[in-house]
Amino acid sequence: MQISVNGKIHNVDAGEETPLLWVLRDHLGLTGTKYGCGIGACGSCTVLLEDEPVRACLTLLGEVENKKITTIEGISPESNHPVQQAWEELQVPQCGYCQSGQIISAVALLSETDEPTDEDIDEMMSGILCRCGTYPRIREAIKLAARKISEQRINQ
Numbered sequence: 752m753q754i755s756v757n758g759k760i761h762n763v764d765a766g767e768e769t770p771l772l773w774v775l776r777d778h779l780g781l782t783g784t785k786y787g788c789g790i791g792a793c794g795s796c797t798v799l800l801e802d803e804p805v806r807a808c809l810t811l812l813g814e815v816e817n818k819k820i821t822t823i824e825g826i827s828p829e830s831n832h833p834v835q836q837a838w839e840e841l842q843v844p845q846c847g848y849c850q851s852g853q854i855i856s857a858v859a860l861l862s863e864t865d866e867p868t869d870e871d872i873d874e875m876m877s878g879i880l881c882r883c884g885t886y887p888r889i890r891e892a893i894k895l896a897a898r899k900i901s902e903q904r905i906n907q
Contacts, residue, residue, distance in 0.1 A: 754815050756781065757825025767813030772796045774812055775822060783823035783851045787880075794879030797852035798822050804859045804875075823851035826858055833899035834858050837892040845883035852879045857893045866897055 752763050756779060763778050775781045775798070784807055787795035791806040798807045799821035826832045834857045837843075844850045853876065860867055860875040867875075872890050881889070 752812060752816055754812070754820060755818070756820045757822060763812065765812055767811060769812045770808050771798070771810040771812060771815055771820070772807035775807060775820075781822050781824050785848055785851055787848070787852075792878075792880070793849070794852040794856070795849045797855045797879065799855055799859060802859065802862060804856050821855075823855060826854065832858065833903065834861065834892070834896040836899060837896040841888050841892045841895060843885055843888045843892050845885055849879055849881045853881070853889055857889075857896065860893065861897055861900060864897075865901065867893060 752765070752767070753760055754763055754774070755761075756775065761779055763774055765774055765778060772784060772786060775784050776786070784798055785795040786808065787793035789808050791809040794806065796807040797804050799805075799819075800810065800815060801818050802821070827835060834854050838850065838854060843853075856875055856879055860871065864871055869890065872893050876886075876889060876893075
């Protein structure tokens with residue numbers, strides 16, 4: 752089967768019932784998408800499927816053929832996406848395990864909302880568990896990233 756991940760077409764030799772998470776990690780070597788719970792509850796395996804956040808542990812390979820998949824590695828090759836910059840500036844991660852899911856979800860939110868409210872942020876991020884409790888820094892980083900995106904638009 753052929754799948755599109757981070758703008759590249761990959762031939763994958765796996766069954767249609769194989770979770771996307773295992774294809775990304777084991778077949779393609781994209782280990783930024785983390786295995787957390789395996790039941791879609793923690794959000795650490797979140798990727799974008801057609802620009803919408805989905806849990807890669809619950810998404811089957813047969814569901815992604817001819818669809819665009821973006822992992823944390825595909826957000827920005829130089830790690831200079833405004834969300835990634837804000838995460839670094841505000842030192843959001845502690846253990847970092849949930850951060851790829853957090854960043855992916857923040858990117859999805861900011862692609863839909865220029866100035867997210869606390870409620871917007873809480874709604875989008877509510878399904879991603881941070882065992883370290885960095886939620887206040889996550890919220891501030893999303894707001895900072897929104898300002899950075901706005902500044903980029905003004906300067907273009």
